[in-house]
Structure formats: C-alpha cells, structure tokens
Amino acid sequence: xxxxxxxxxxxxxxxxxxxxxxxxxxxxxxxxxxxxxxxxxxxxxxxxxxxxxxxxxxxxxxxxxxxxxxxxxxxxxxxxxxxxxxxxxxxxxxxxxxxxxxxxxxxxxxxxxxxxxxxxxxxxxxxxxxxxxxxxxxxxxxxxxxxxxxxxxxxxxxxxxxxxxxxxxxxxxxxxxxxxxxxxxxxxxxxxxxxxxxxxxxxxxxxxxxxxxxxxxxxxxxxxxxxxxxxxxxxxxxxxxxxxxxxxxxxxxxxxxxxxxxxxxxxxxxxxxxxxxxxxxxxxxxxxxxxxxxxxxxxxxxxxxxxxxxxxxxxxxxxxxxxxxxxxxxxxxxxxxxxxxxxxxxxxxxxxxxxxxxxxxxxxxxxxxxxxxxxxxxxxxxxxxxxxxxxxxxxxxxxxxxxxxx
Amino acid sequence: xxxxxxxxxxxxxxxxxxxxxxxxxxxxxxxxxxxxxxxxxxxxxxxxxxxxxxxxxxxxxxxxxxxxxxxxxxxxxxxxxxxxxxxxxxxxxxxxxxxxxxxxxxxxxxxxxxxxxxxxxxxxxxxxxxxxxxxxxxxxxxxxxxxxxxxxxxxxxxxxxxxxxxxxxxxxxxxxxxxxxxxxxxxxxxxxxxxxxxxxxxxxxxxxxxxxxxxxxxxxxxxxxxxxxxxxxxxxxxxxxxxxxxxxxxxxxxxxxxxxxxxxxxxxxxxxxxxxxxxxxxxxxxxxxxxxxxxxxxxxxxxxxxxxxxxxxxxxxxxxxxxxxxxxxxxxxxxxxxxxxxxxxxxxxxxxxxxxxxxxxxxxxxxxxxxxxxxxxxxxxxxxxxxxxxxxxxxxxxxxxxxxxxxxxxxxxxxxxxxxxxxxxxxxxxxxxxxxxxxxxxxxxxxxxx
Numbered sequence: 001x002x003x004x005x006x007x008x009x010x011x012x013x014x015x016x017x018x019x020x021x022x023x024x025x026x027x028x029x030x031x032x033x034x035x036x037x038x039x040x041x042x043x044x045x046x047x048x049x050x051x052x053x054x055x056x057x058x059x060x061x062x063x064x065x066x067x068x069x070x071x072x073x074x075x076x077x078x079x080x081x082x083x084x085x086x087x088x089x090x091x092x093x094x095x096x097x098x099x100x101x102x103x104x105x106x107x108x109x110x111x112x113x114x115x116x117x118x119x120x121x122x123x124x125x126x127x128x129x130x131x132x133x134x135x136x137x138x139x140x141x142x143x144x145x146x147x148x149x150x151x152x153x154x155x156x157x158x159x160x161x162x163x164x165x166x167x168x169x170x171x172x173x174x175x176x177x178x179x180x181x182x183x184x185x186x187x188x189x190x191x192x193x194x195x196x197x198x199x200x201x202x203x204x205x206x207x208x209x210x211x212x213x214x215x216x217x218x219x220x221x222x223x224x225x226x227x228x229x230x231x232x233x234x235x236x237x238x239x240x241x242x243x244x245x246x247x248x249x250x251x252x253x254x255x256x257x258x259x260x261x262x263x264x265x266x267x268x269x270x271x272x273x274x275x276x277x278x279x280x281x282x283x284x285x286x287x288x289x290x291x292x293x294x295x296x297x298x299x300x301x302x303x304x305x306x307x308x309x310x311x312x313x314x315x316x317x318x319x320x321x322x323x324x325x326x327x328x329x330x331x332x333x334x335x336x337x338x339x340x341x342x343x344x345x346x347x348x349x350x351x352x353x354x355x356x357x358x359x360x361x362x363x364x365x366x367x368x369x370x371x372x373x374x375x376x377x378x379x380x381x382x383x384x385x386x387x388x389x390x391x392x393x394x395x396x397x398x399x400x401x402x403x404x405x406x
Numbered sequence: 407x408x409x410x411x412x413x414x415x416x417x418x419x420x421x422x423x424x425x426x427x428x429x430x431x432x433x434x435x436x437x438x439x440x441x442x443x444x445x446x447x448x449x450x451x452x453x454x455x456x457x458x459x460x461x462x463x464x465x466x467x468x469x470x471x472x473x474x475x476x477x478x479x480x481x482x483x484x485x486x487x488x489x490x491x492x493x494x495x496x497x498x499x500x501x502x503x504x505x506x507x508x509x510x511x512x513x514x515x516x517x518x519x520x521x522x523x524x525x526x527x528x529x530x531x532x533x534x535x536x537x538x539x540x541x542x543x544x545x546x547x548x549x550x551x552x553x554x555x556x557x558x559x560x561x562x563x564x565x566x567x568x569x570x571x572x573x574x575x576x577x578x579x580x581x582x583x584x585x586x587x588x589x590x591x592x593x594x595x596x597x598x599x600x601x602x603x604x605x606x607x608x609x610x611x612x613x614x615x616x617x618x619x620x621x622x623x624x625x626x627x628x629x630x631x632x633x634x635x636x637x638x639x640x641x642x643x644x645x646x647x648x649x650x651x652x653x654x655x656x657x658x659x660x661x662x663x664x665x666x667x668x669x670x671x672x673x674x675x676x677x678x679x680x681x682x683x684x685x686x687x688x689x690x691x692x693x694x695x696x697x698x699x700x701x702x703x704x705x706x707x708x709x710x711x712x713x714x715x716x717x718x719x720x721x722x723x724x725x726x727x728x729x730x731x732x733x734x735x736x737x738x739x740x741x742x743x744x745x746x747x748x749x750x751x752x753x754x755x756x757x758x759x760x761x762x763x764x765x766x767x768x769x770x771x772x773x774x775x776x777x778x779x780x781x782x783x784x785x786x787x788x789x790x791x792x793x794x795x796x797x798x799x800x801x802x803x804x805x806x807x808x809x810x811x812x813x814x815x816x817x818x819x820x821x822x823x824x825x826x827x828x829x830x831x832x833x834x835x836x837x838x839x840x841x842x843x844x845x846x847x848x849x850x851x852x853x854x855x856x
Contacts (some may be wrong), residue, residue, distance in 0.1 A: 062474035316820035354828055373798055377814040
C-alpha cells in the first residue's frame with residue numbers, strides 16, 4: 001500500500017554581480033546572468049517538465065499527484081525573466097493534483113540566526129503562493145531540509161501546518177526507516193515526513209550513472225522497488241530538486257521518459273497510489289517519535305550544515321548579514337530590506353564552501369565563482385555597501401559593529 | 407641510475423627560484439637513491455665573507471679534484487648521492503649581470519642585515535646608497551658576446567668533466583646549460599633531458615633575445631625529452647619552439663617543509679600596520695609596476711599599509727621613481743636582495759604575499775609564502791596557479807581587482823584565516839619527492855625505450 005509522494009524543490013538565487021570595494025552603486029545583482037540562467041533552466045527543465053506533468057496528471061485523471069516548493073526569489077525571477085513558466089505552474093495548480101509547500105521566501109538560513117525574521121519570510125512566501133496559485137500551504141519544508149526539534153516546535157507554534165518535511169537521515173532514524181509518518185517530540189499535532197534518500201537519489205543522482213550496477217533505471221524497475229516496500233512502510237517520500245529533470249539529468253538520459261512511464265508502472269499494482277504531503281499527513285498516523293536534537297539537512301554525505309557553515313568565511317558572512325537586521329529594519333526602507341533579504345539566500349554561503357573545493361565536484365558545478373574566496377570577497381564588499389546605506393539612512397547611529405571588525 | 411646534471415646555481419648561492427628548484431630536486435633524487443653529478447658555474451668569486459660562510463656545510467673532497475683544474479668538487483652532507491663540480495666561469499644566473507648593480511644590492515643587503523631592513527624607511531636611504539655608485543643607469547645591456555663565449559666555454563669544461571664520469575642520463579636546467587648538455591650528449595652518447603624552468607618569452611615578453619632563443623630552440627630540439635615546470639610553459643614550448651607534444655612532460659616543482667616553530671611568534675608582535683609583500687626579481691617578467699599601481703589603489707581606501715618590495719633587478723630604480731611619482735614613496739619599502747634568514751623574517755612579517763608576474767613558468771615563492779603561513783595572491787599568468795586552489799588569483803593587468811583582493815585580505819580577517827589554513831595544508835601535498843619520481847620515470851623511459 002505505499003503511497004508515492006513526490007515533492008520537487010524549485011529555486012534560483014539572485015546571484016551577485018562582480019562587486020569590488022571600489023563600487024559604490026547599490027545595484028548588487030547580476031540581472032543579465034540571472035535572466036540567462038533562469039531562461040536556460042526554464043527551457044531545459046521547468047517548461048518541458050511542467051508540460052509533461054500536466055500531461056500525466058490529465059491522463060491519470062487525478063490519480064497522479066505531485067508537490068512543489070517554490071521560493072519567493074525564484075517566483076520573482078519567473079515573473080521578471082520568463083513569465084511563461086508562471087503560466088505553466090498556474091495550469092498545474094488548476095488541476096487540483098498539485099500541492100504547494102511553505103518555506104522561507106528567500107531560501108534563507110534565517111531559522112538559525114533570526115527567528116522573527118524567519119517567521120516573516122515564511123509568511124511572505126505563503127502569501128505569494130496564495131496570491132499566485134490560490135492555495136494556502138499546509139506543509140512546511142525549511143531551506144535545504146535543515147531541521148531539528150526546535151524547528152518543529154516553531155512551526156507548530158505558527159499554527160498553520162500539519163506536517164514538516166526533512167531528510168530521512170540514518171543517524172536520526174536508527175533501526176527505523178523513512179517509509180512511515182513520524183512526529184517530533186514536544187509537538188501535539190505536527191507530523192514529520194522523511195525523505196527516502198536512497199530511492200530519491202536513484203532518480204536525482206544515479207539515474208544517468210553508467211557505473212551504477214542498476215543502470216539503466218527503467219520505470220518498471222523503480223516501481224518494483226516501490227512495491228517491495230509493501231508491508232514495511234506506508235509512504236515513499238521522493239524529494240528532490242526539480243532541476244533533476246532536464247538540467248542535472250539531461251533530456252538524452254531518458255529522464256523524461258522515465259517520469260512519463262512511472263505513474264503507470266506504480267499504479268499497475270493496485271495497492272499503490274500517489275499522494276501529496278498533506279494527504280500523506282492526513283492519511284497515516286504518526287508511528288513513532290523521531291528525536292532530532294542536533295541540526296540535520298539533506299546536503300552532501302554529512303547531512304549537516306557544513307556546506308553553508310563549514311569555514312570561518314561562511315560563519316563570518318552569516319553573522320555579519322544577520323547582525324544588520326535591526327539596522328536595516330529601522331531604516332524602514334523597502335529597497336534596503338529587500339536587498340538585505342536577498343543577501344540571506346543560502347546559495348551565497350554555499351559558494352564560499354571550501355569543502356571538496358580542490359576536487360572540483362558538485363559544489364563547483366553550481367558555483368558562479370572561480371573560488372570560494374572570490375565569492376566571500378564579493379559578498380563582503382556588497383554587505384559593506386549595504387551597511388553604509390543603512391548608516392546613511394540612520395545618521396544618528398554610531399558606526400559600530402562594522403563587518404570588517406573582528 | 408646516475409645523472410649528469412647541469413645547473414646554474416645552487417643554494418646558498420642563489421638569486422632566484424632555479425637554485426631552489428635544483429636543490430629540492432637533487433635532494434629528493436638523492437633520497438631516492440639516484441646518483442647525481444651536479445655541475446655548475448663556479449660561484450665563489452663574490453665576496454670573501456660569503457665564501458667562508460658557505461663552505462661550512464660543505465666538505466671538500468680533495469681526491470676528486472681534477473688535475474686539469476677545471477673544476478672544484480665537493481659534497482654536501484645532506485645530499486649523500488650528489489657530487490658537485492663547480493666550473494670556473496664568470497657565468498651568473500639570471501643574466502644581465504651588471505657588476506655595478508650587484509654591488510649596489512650587496513651594499514643594500516649588508517646595510518639591511520645590519521640595521522634590520524625595516525629601518526630603511528622610505529627610499530631616501532636606498533637612494534643614498536645608490537647614489538654612491540657609478541650612475542650607469544642606461545638600458546641594461548643585453549648579453550654581450552662575452553656571455554655567448556662563456557656559455558660555450560662552460561660547455562667545453564663540462565665536456566671535459568663528463569669524460570671522467572660514468573652516467574646514464576644528462577639533465578640540463580635552463581638555457582645557459584643547453585649547449586653544454588648537447589655537447590655532453592654528443593660525446594657520451596647518453597640521452598639528454600632538458601628542464602625548462604623558464605623561456606625567453608617569459609623573461610623578455612615579445613622582445614626576445616634571438617641568441618638566447620636560438621640556444622633554447624636548439625636545446626629543445628636536441629633533447630630526447632623535455633620537462634616543463636607547468637602546462638603554461640609546455641604550451642609555450644609547443645607554440646613557440648616547434649616541439650611536438652609527446653616530447654614534453656610536465657613536472658611541477660615542490661617545496662620543502664620548514665618545520666620552523668618561530669613562526670608562532672608572528673601572533674602578538676604585529677603592529678596595527680599591515681604589510682603586503684612583493685618578493686622576487688624586480689624585472690619586467692615579475693610585474694612590479696602592477697604591484698605599485700595596485701598599492702596606490704589600496705592606499706586610497708586604507709592608510710595603515712606598507713608595501714615591501716624585496717628583491718633586486720633591472721627595474722628597481724624605475725620602480726623607486728615610480729613610487730615617488732605616484733606619491734606613495736613613504737609607503738613602499740625597497741629592501742634589495744634578501745638572503746636566508748631575512749627572507750624568513752620578511753615572510754613572517756607579511757600579511758599577504760603578492761606575485762603579480764606577467765609570465766611565470768612556475769613560481770616557487772608562493773609555495774614558500776604558504777609554508778610560512780602567509781596568504782597568497784598570484785597572477786593567473788603563472789604556472790603555480792595550475793596547482794594551487796587555496797590562493798587568490800587575478801590577471802596581472804587587472805590592478806583594480808588586485809587592489810580589491812589585497813584590501814579584502816587586509817579588511818576581512820576570516821579570509822586571511824581560511825586562506826592560511828587551507829593553503830598551508832594544500833602546499834604540503836606539493837613534494838619534491840613526487841617531482842623527482844616523475845623525472846626518474848622520464849629517465850627510465852628514455853634509457854629503456856632506447
């Protein structure tokens with residue numbers, strides 16, 4: 001009886017332009033690059049995959065369902081650079097088989113540094129989803145599936161959510177598996193959905209790997225793996241970046257065909273079905289408490305914060321940006337606030353990651369900078385300018401806590 | 407395996423990276439059990455002081471002194487498989503050997519070691535010393551006919567030496583030794599490897615000295631194999647000297663770890679003044695003017711910075727004038743050529759080492775800087791940029807970006823910290839033993855493959 005639950009993450013950061021210490025203008029973002037990346041990914045992934053899903057949903061008349069988590073910053077970019085993507089998401093929303101999840105508008109790490117700011121960003125994103133797609137999200141996912149017990153408590157206290165999503169990390173599950181619904185300690189109603197990282201990564205990472213002994217992965221084979229869960233699980237949570245389709249796994253790998261055939265293969269077993277995260281939370285009881293005192297995420301093999309907070313530069317940049325919160329908000333300047341918030345997007349800190357840098361791996365692929373050092377320098381130069389603008393707007397304030405001070 | 411190696415210079419008689427490279431390489435080969443006969447132009451004719459100090463670690467081996475008196479032989483204790491032969495020759499590495507200028511540098515250096523080079527504040531003092539020398543400030547004359555003769559005299563001496571030695575391979579370092587390498591190969595019938603640490607295009611840009619180019623080209627064509635210090639150099643060899651790719655191997659240089667605990671003194675003794683260091687020959691190749699132009703930009707934003715230019719070369723005077731003209735004379739210190747302890751001292755004082763080279767085949771100095779826990783900014787036009795990741799890189803001509811990065815290191819301590827941590831770790835992976843192993847592999851392929 002496993003329900004297959006797909007959730008796709010859709011996000012693009014506002015990348016910074018090259019900004020030296022000699023730059024004085026408050027234009028921080030590389031519109032040209034952001035537009036071209038957005039359009040490129042739209043053509044390779046968002047548009048074809050949306051059309052494919054739309055097609056499949058119509059064909060199976062409500063039996064195939066998926067969920068998306070769209071960040072505010074990616075939606076802003078769609079509106080600005082490729083509005084046609086918006087209309088395909090809108091068409092998906094109209095089918096009634098697509099659920100939208102809640103997250104921070106800016107894909108930020110604000111939960112770790114500024115709790116009030118975090119709540120504001122979640123509300124902002126939910127309002128935008130409501131406005132664009134006429135849905136109010138009931139399930140929350142935090143940036144990069146960063147999670148601990150406290151997050152669950154904060155989310156439950158907001159009173160808007162049925163469930164929260166995170167990684168099914170082995171070290172928090174122990175002997176249990178991710179194919180059941182759980183609940184966090186200290187929460188009354190909130191449920192916990194855990195990613196089945198093994199089956200998710202079979203699609204997201206291993207799909208086109210010719211060295212993998214399961215290559216090539218066909219829809220019927222994958223469906224048989226899902227069927228195998230029968231009797232030892234109620235749900236298979238397949239959570240992945242939406243860019244898996246067409247961007248990480250190129251069209252010629254057959255990823256689109258795989259996705260087109262998967263519903264039939266899964267549904268051919270009469271016990272199986274597709275559910276969205278909120279349907280999963282409604283349908284299945286929490287089987288056990290999963291205690292996560294320490295922070296986990298879905299990143300790398302470490303499943304921790306080290307991709308964003310692994311070296312002194314990242315830690316410094318994060319502290320500095322959140323240290324400006326009070327000042328930025330005091331200015332009551334909307335432009336300043338928006339710029340500051342765009343600087344919170346986790347990607348900026350990911351680019352500064354020195355882990356594996358010399359090996360040139362996946363971190364490099366997504367990185368617009370030649371090196372983590374260049375990215376830190378650029379970020380700090382921008383942040384210094386932003387701070388100077390705050391100081392200008394608040395002439396009474398002493399220029400203390402300067403970002404360059406140690 | 408026994409190697410007949412032809413060099414220019416060897417520590418402590420060095421004026422640049424070549425001597426360091428030869429030392430590191432031969433030492434590693436010696437550790438791997440390869441016998442090396444190292445031949446170099448006799449460097450003893452300089453100052454008496456130096457001579458005495460230098461001889462202490464050396465053990466003269468009188469029985470091998472040749473009857474013809476063409477060479478002095480000695481061994482260094484740490485290099486147990488290496489024999490040295492110094493050929494009497496006026497050859498000086500790094501060319502344009504103008505005696506007056508060397509004297510200047512000698513004077514500055516002596517002055518510096520006596521009073522700590524920091525005491526040479528500004529250029530007034532340096533100028534004072536310079537003014538005492540004959541003011542032959544014109545264009546440094548390029549290699550004279552004498553030089554050409556010297557190269558061939560060195561070759562002739564090397565041949566005579568070679569006739570008394572048994573060896574399997576000839577390994578010649580840079581252009582001055584190529585004629586000797588060709589000659590020795592001809593009489594011994596052994597294969598010749600030439601090791602390209604730099605080319606005339608690196609040293610002189612497009613204004614190459616045709617005589618040197620010719621020697622280099624002939625050496626490269628005569629050699630059985632060519633070892634280049636980087637892919638950048640390999641590309642020059644292919645593009646400019648008409649060599650086919652299968653003949654050229656890339657062997658990166660290494661660096662010796664200095665387990666010097668005194669570097670921990672660093673913390674705590676620093677003033678609030680930041681020090682940005684240039685260390686190298688002050689010549690066109692090293693891009694000293696880009697360093698100064700960036701310095702001016704940095705000083706527009708930040709005042710408490712001193713720029714130290716350690717080294718000497720034919721552009722030193724021009725650089726001193728340039729700094730004055732730009733109005734940053736008081737912020738730029740010229741130390742002249744530094745030796746051993748002074749190099750260490752200047753590295754330990756530095757907050758950042760900058761190598762703005764226009765064309766740097768490899769660049770050992772950045773590795774030394776990293777060894778001393780100094781963060782490094784290098785030009786993308788350097789071979790060492792191919793192997794170092796945890797450093798800052800910039801195009802040599804992009805003074806805006808160079809200044810931006812210098813300022814970032816000075817203003818954002820976490821950047822310095824991360825660069826230092828990772829850089830120091832990364833540099834440990836560049837070992838002479840790996841370089842030596844690769845060279846030995848090249849030898850073996852040649853001697854076995856016929």
